[in-house]
Amino acid sequence: MAGVGMHKCGRYPEKTCSELAVVAAVNALDDANVPWGDVQAAYASHVAQGVSVGEAICEKLGLTGIPILNVENACASGSTAVREAFYAVGHGVYDVVLVIGVEKMGRGVLGGAGEEGGLERLLGLNVMPALYALKANEHMHKYGTTKEQMAKVSVKNHKNGCLNPYSHFQKEFTVEEVLASRMICDPITLLQCCPTSDGAAAAVICAEDVVRKYNYKTKVFIAGTALQTEKYGSEQDLTSRTAQVAYEMAGLGPKDISLAEVHDAFTIGEILHYESLGFCPRGEGGRLIDEGRTEISGDIPVNPSGGLQSRGHPLGMTGVAQVCEVVWQLRGEAQGRQVKDPRVGLTHTQGAGGVCSVNIFVR
């Protein structure tokens, strides 16, 4: 990971999608000390920004003629693009590539996948808060997880977000405020949903044997990548299976993870992912947040960036934004929100349509 960069999340009606993306790309190229003319391919990730968006972004950087392609995988789009880029570089197709994740979001509740007339839509399950509310109620029923525990995820991530200049929101909330905010879909209240944000993130990935040509400070490498889709089973099974593939590839396990950026689009998500990623046994996710172990100062910090809850969730950006945070953390550059001496960082995204991505980074 030669360099990373972001455009602050927020609402930017006056900017185009490619204008946001170019800021992130230039920041990543600067961070990597890689001139744009040396980039040999570009992977753009976005969900609903139109046709040939990657080409439009790169046109603004300068027409160099390189291969460019657009990758979509719902909320896992950014992490899927990172994976494609990693494999291309890892196998010697290119030495230097740029990954760009970007989204300008529409208004209203985060919709999901499912075809017109399909079962998900008929059941109302293409609307994400409804889907996560079902998962929350199931977890409360099976394991005794409480509304307060879920609210604590929002409290923690909003607190972390105050320390992240790229977050859409920098504001702390109490458990009481989170629970008292407007009900969206019982038990999920407004302050337990990620905000609707625009933003962009970028990363430069170089082959190990050329990266030193650009940047002597680089010390973050991709150790494992997994992309999996649903089988018959729960979302937790999907995440566990994906994590397993990534852990095996990296030769690491949950106990080796110094920090994780996970898909907390809704607070119950983070609790489910604690368990699925192996940070605690099934059913004990609520206890993990209660004990403060996933705080920045805890033994397994989760979403030190503030996560989707606070940074926002520009769909195509998220997977790349997580990588930015992990790289900054592993380099010790996360300033006020720095995790102590991290060695291994994990990113996790979960997308509509039943797709899950886990990438593992080491220094």
Place this chain on the structure above:
Amino acid sequence: MAGVGMHKCGRYPEKTCSELAVVAAVNALDDANVPWGDVQAAYASHVAQGVSVGEAICEKLGLTGIPILNVENACASGSTAVREAFYAVGHGVYDVVLVIGVEKMGRGVLGGAGEEGGLERLLGLNVMPALYALKANEHMHKYGTTKEQMAKVSVKNHKNGCLNPYSHFQKEFTVEEVLASRMICDPITLLQCCPTSDGAAAAVICAEDVVRKYNYKTKVFIAGTALQTEKYGSEQDLTSRTAQVAYEMAGLGPKDISLAEVHDAFTIGEILHYESLGFCPRGEGGRLIDEGRTEISGDIPVNPSGGLQSRGHPLGMTGVAQVCEVVWQLRGEAQGRQVKDPRVGLTHTQGAGGVCSVNIFVR
């Protein structure tokens, strides 16, 4: 190329995008003799069909949990997906993958790329017939190419399409009829524009060392792949440069090509591509069609399938549909439209936003 399959192009308001795609996928899997359960990853190509469409398609085939991703590159989406899949298999990431290209098109004139407020849109150049009309007028002015020569591309491809059961249209036209059809953007008449069609195509790509496990008749391999985007220069420069990269990778040249499926969204396109792909010198594309050399019986048959002019141009499908035709031709299975004893086939797509893809297949 272990197997290929298609869903006939046409207008299918009663079918969903994934219903079209599943027919093509099952045909390709049957052709390859590969059970769906053996497929290790899927690449879906579409331009504007929504979120996680690849996942929705594969859900209909059965939830096996494999990596699935969606690739977009305007009109070059399908060929970009083939390239991604080829690299993944070629480098041992997977042994067996499925590529699916699909699109249900909207109504009206084929739009293009370009951001809201961007120069292309302000100039009206995001509307494809306008862009190609400029190219046609330039070619007529520079090289003396005639309206009759352009019309002959439509005549040839509609004749070929009559022999292709997957084509949207099976109807012959005369040069006079093509020229007398409704003017869309001078000099491009209606019968020189690809029709607006829905459709799907699929291909199974296997590693060379496992393909024989499934299918002893397979004898088509990918020899070269190139994806390039605009530099400052003409579209012909872009195509020439892309072809050059693919030719070099394959260790072949234009004289080795037995047949080509090229991007004839508008008739002038095919004439330009004759020249850019090296089938004749610059400015002599009109003469090539006059001399009948690109007919099925000619020495360099182009678009024996009927091309986009006759098959239609479901955006995400086209690049994969071209591969189907090349595989059938190289296997000698193209029936009434069979090119004589072909050894090497080339596919070429040109996408909005300045992207070009050339893939070369050998037997």
